[in-house]
Amino acid sequence: MSEKNLHIKENKIDSSVSLGGLNLKNPVMTASGTFGYGLEFTPFMDLASLGAIIVKGLSLKPRCGNPAPRIAETPCGMLNAIGLQNIGVDAFISDKLPLLADIDTHVIANIFGETVEQYCEVARRLEDCETVKAVEINISCPNVKRGGIVFGVDPVEAAKVVSTVKKSVKRLHVMTKLSPNVTDIKVMVRAVEEAGTDSISLINTLSGMAVDVEKRSPRLGTVTGGLSGPAIRPVALKMLWEAAGVAAVPLIGVGGITTTRDALEFIIAGAAAVQVGTASFMDPSASQSVAHGIDDYLKRHSMTLSELRGSLSTP
Amino acid sequence: MSEKNLHIKENKIDSSVSLGGLNLKNPVMTASGTFGYGLEFTPFMDLASLGAIIVKGLSLKPRCGNPAPRIAETPCGMLNAIGLQNIGVDAFISDKLPLLADIDTHVIANIFGETVEQYCEVARRLEDCETVKAVEINISCPNVKRGGIVFGVDPVEAAKVVSTVKKSVKRLHVMTKLSPNVTDIKVMVRAVEEAGTDSISLINTLSGMAVDVEKRSPRLGTVTGGLSGPAIRPVALKMLWEAAGVAAVPLIGVGGITTTRDALEFIIAGAAAVQVGTASFMDPSASQSVAHGIDDYLKRHSMTLSELRGSLSTP
Amino acid sequence: MKAFSRATVLYNRESECGARRLGLKLKADGLRPGHFFMLRSPNTIDPLLSRPLGLYRVLDAAGEVLPVKRQSPFSGEGIEFLYNVVGRGTTLLSEKQPGDELQLLGPLGNGFPLPQDLGTDKAIMVGGGMGIVPFYLMAALLKDGLFLFGARGAADAALAEDFSGLPCRVEVSTEDGSVGAKGLVTALLARELTPDSLVYACGPPAMLKAVAAMAASAGARSYVSLEKTMACGIGVCLGCAVKIKAEHAGARGQLKMVCSEGPVFDSVTIDWDDIC
Amino acid sequence: MKAFSRATVLYNRESECGARRLGLKLKADGLRPGHFFMLRSPNTIDPLLSRPLGLYRVLDAAGEVLPVKRQSPFSGEGIEFLYNVVGRGTTLLSEKQPGDELQLLGPLGNGFPLPQDLGTDKAIMVGGGMGIVPFYLMAALLKDGLFLFGARGAADAALAEDFSGLPCRVEVSTEDGSVGAKGLVTALLARELTPDSLVYACGPPAMLKAVAAMAASAGARSYVSLEKTMACGIGVCLGCAVKIKAEHAGARGQLKMVCSEGPVFDSVTIDWDDIC
């Protein structure tokens, strides 16, 4: 993992970071599914203030997703059961990508499939799109060929997806996004690392549920859904820290990051970069504020980003 | 599982419940480690309003627990790293139990050990204490004989603890408390059920962590700790619901229950009873309010507790 | 212009009918009837999500309701919301005092299509309860509006007095008959509806479904403002999906987002069976 | 009597020195110097935990500070807190208006042992910053008290004026020398300390450690009020453990709970290396 964090004097901070070949101007990205295709946010912030934007998960064919209700609020969090609704990789390439060609930050495509082959095919179609710099593999999806068990909770299946996608592409950086719904995150980290991932992002949503006690019915159309937001931050941080203990590739922290301080927790615990997710719903400029806030912290503490990374002093 | 929920007219509600032989006057208990030895709460509430109190986890020898800081607040939750500090089972029997002899509710002892033998020995010592009606086995403890891996994440080790404790006692009801830090809670449910547990409580705390970004040090003396409180409720509820799909023994829902509505979510999803934990720190009479609130709900909806249990209407 | 901004509370008082009036100091333009804002308390992350409230009226620099002119879009120095306290978010909102700050995102949504653009200068507006909200500004745009207001009782019905300065006929129905006609607002609509009516409706889903059905069978056009639980308000979370009839589905499929493609929809496009 | 109750805010204003005075209407008795309460905002679960604040003064039914009588325990119709805004919980607290309600649990803790019970009628009280809090009531109990107050600057130091009606000599030191002696409050203590002094201290850990060491080497008794992050306030979560020197450990081991076995400890029993 090559580094490029120069601490320049005179209050100019270089917070750029290289994730194994993928150079970001700063360590702040937006989490898939919480930032649309990016352009929705231009009235509220400057996309160029971000290290990268990660767009909504793409599948081979368009998907219309799950029945309503699709979201439910929980204490300091929210459940979603969007069901990976998306316009499909082809419509993304033809309709959305041209609009993103000129923005001054990297575009990363989050991809998923119901079979290993579908993952690869989506990645292959993106391989020729210059605007897309990396794919983030969402392995928190049911494997239809294996009775619907989620790829992301089985190290063998997860590794199969990653190694096959990695072989299908040349130019694209391959980031793998882990599910937190596992006994030991370190097992998953090792599995996808051996499978050749270039970086690892974690965590996706925790499995959760809520009930309307007056109607005695689930508050999500699909009964269970994914929990995100500040509530899950302690869990995400612990997994990031555990992963940092075993990973050689760069790690990207995700889960409940709302403020600069939250992002710093992950970087101090070992993250090379972070993703801001649900926070963008609370404040559409949250990711930009976090990016600026990290610069301010580095300035105030006269540190470089690489000095900060993993600087946690443990007893 | 025998039932004893009679819906009596004239606004008298019978919310008693039988957990496979253990008869509770209502389905509300207090969670271990959040209610001391019960007596601390007598200035604030009537212990007799509860179905049972579960006391702080007991080990064979006294334990002094972990270094400070031991608690850290997180969004709608808290982390603790108390380290299972306790006075030991013998001091509990000689000093605390006599004081509990006359309270008008059941006393359940939460027990743990570092080896299977220690679990059994604690249970055996409680077997002769009339005041204790049940033991709740906390399997979220490191197994020192197996390199510190937690009993509760390994179905084989968990089953070993449960079946051995079950064989060591005759009179005592054996409740097993599951850890949520596993890929598939159903596997653990089946394992402890086959091992002979009389009931199952879930969940214990989620693994979590927090960092002080100014000091760049962990906010807990042990770096990581257990996350509890409203933040984890959606995760607990989902696990309870999954467990209800496979369990034959009664289930006790725990995790983030703060209000009556929260408790009802678990009962509607299939819980026979619930435990109120961290909420007792926010309001020492929270468990009593929940018990009363459940009665009110049953009255308002003219339902019996057993009609309510598992009444979730899914699509 | 859509923006995410902080605004100071000018007033936040209960009106005669129990609903609350919230005035905020905020320079805003491009405001149209049917627009909404996402509101939240700053410095609080529980409740996590912002709450959508429809734009009611526009204020001047002194915090007074702007005398209405027939112009759209509207602009002003402040905006007024009218809301009911129903749960945690609105309870928190009701505790805000003059001088307190709120965060708000908006104006959002498409708003109602203007009668002028639909080739007419009159329209029948049907509002149930808080469904009154979009029609103050709409009535201000019409030469000859008709507002049918369905209220639960006399207290609710008092809200109609807000419309007294507007060039708009107001008919009220109450469920208990205490004011105006007794019964549902759809009975009033039945009396007025003709094939060339242009109907706008906002209110509970069952009312909207009934209005849509009545308009369709009379051969009249109708537009409805829908509600869904929202997280983002800007079309990115895909949480507020509403189902469109297959024959009206576009290339993007049978779902539309209420926040960004609505909240106002031509009622013939909606799959009402999916709504209630 | 320990209770969990709701209390109405009487006042909540910033004092000259930046610290805030919070008056609550609450019938309370059994109040002693060194007692504390756990406070929270009702209807909010974030921040989750209640916050401990020390009892400052006792109020009468009109919300006025009770003229002090030499009696303990105290009782009154209201209580006053003095607090600094340092983070989320205290910020939220500072936003409460007269008429708002708070939940509070208390009085909690052991409080300071009374001089009378220790066979004397005088004592040296050492307070650093907000460490002034327990000493208003304590000074009211003494015939001949001495309060040494360590403040950061002139603003802080103004708090000492609260003591003007009490039978108590007050000496102030400020770090910048703007009021009283320049330097740390321990320098004042050094001048006054004799082997038969009874010393009470409350303030930052480093100050308490220094006071404990000075008293010990002078052969004087000293009692300190400690702070730890608290969840329950009543000895059940075991979160606020403090380490006791091995030779003072009882049957329950080397840990004591600050909330229920403290917050006041005989300073010779504390393992100061574990504190700072």
Ligand SMILES: Cc1cc2nc3c(=O)[nH]c(=O)nc-3n(C[C@H](O)[C@H](O)[C@H](O)COP(=O)(O)OP(=O)(O)OC[C@H]3O[C@@H](n4cnc5c(N)ncnc54)[C@H](O)[C@@H]3O)c2cc1C
């Ligand atoms: C576009 C739009 C415009 C609206 N305009 C107004 C208005 O002008 N005046 C007004 O009083 N109300 C309006 N509403 C409804 C208002 O958003 C809800 O009453 C409010 O969000 C409830 O929040 P709560 O926290 O108080 O209630 P909660 O405790 O969250 O829930 C109480 C009830 O309100 C419903 N609800 C909760 N959140 C939402 C949400 N985000 N969207 C819709 N329903 C929800 C729940 O299903 C529940 O039945 C509008 C809704 C939408 C979508």
Ligand SMILES: Cc1cc2nc3c(=O)[nH]c(=O)nc-3n(C[C@H](O)[C@H](O)[C@H](O)COP(=O)(O)OP(=O)(O)OC[C@H]3O[C@@H](n4cnc5c(N)ncnc54)[C@H](O)[C@@H]3O)c2cc1C
């Ligand atoms: C027995 C006792 C009596 C106290 N009396 C007073 C008093 O009379 N006046 C006063 O101004 N302060 C008093 N404090 C300190 C007061 O409790 C904290 O300042 C307050 O809890 C901070 O809450 P916060 O949410 O504003 O800050 P946070 O955002 O939670 O944290 C800000 C800082 O305060 C510290 N802190 C946070 N929570 C606690 C806690 N529960 N206990 C101790 N420190 C904490 C943190 O370590 C951090 O450094 C007392 C503390 C104790 C234990």
Ligand SMILES: Cc1cc2nc3c(=O)[nH]c(=O)nc-3n(C[C@H](O)[C@H](O)[C@H](O)COP(=O)(O)O)c2cc1C
């Ligand atoms: C509404 C919503 C939609 C999401 N869609 C996706 C997705 O398409 N692909 C994906 O990998 N993660 C998706 N996620 C997960 C987020 O990218 C992120 O991992 C998770 O929300 C935790 O981060 P947060 O707490 O900051 O939101 C989605 C999350 C939300 C809330």
Ligand SMILES: Cc1cc2nc3c(=O)[nH]c(=O)nc-3n(C[C@H](O)[C@H](O)[C@H](O)COP(=O)(O)O)c2cc1C
């Ligand atoms: C401070 C603290 C101490 C705890 N100690 C124990 C314990 O000794 N044994 C045990 O089985 N669970 C223990 N728990 C876990 C709780 O019993 C409960 O399972 C968990 O906190 C989730 O419920 P809650 O969110 O309602 O608190 C403890 C929890 C807390 C917060």
Ligand code: FES
């Ligand atoms: S609220 Fe997010 S898409 Fe409509």
Ligand code: FES
């Ligand atoms: S705060 Fe819980 S034991 Fe002291």
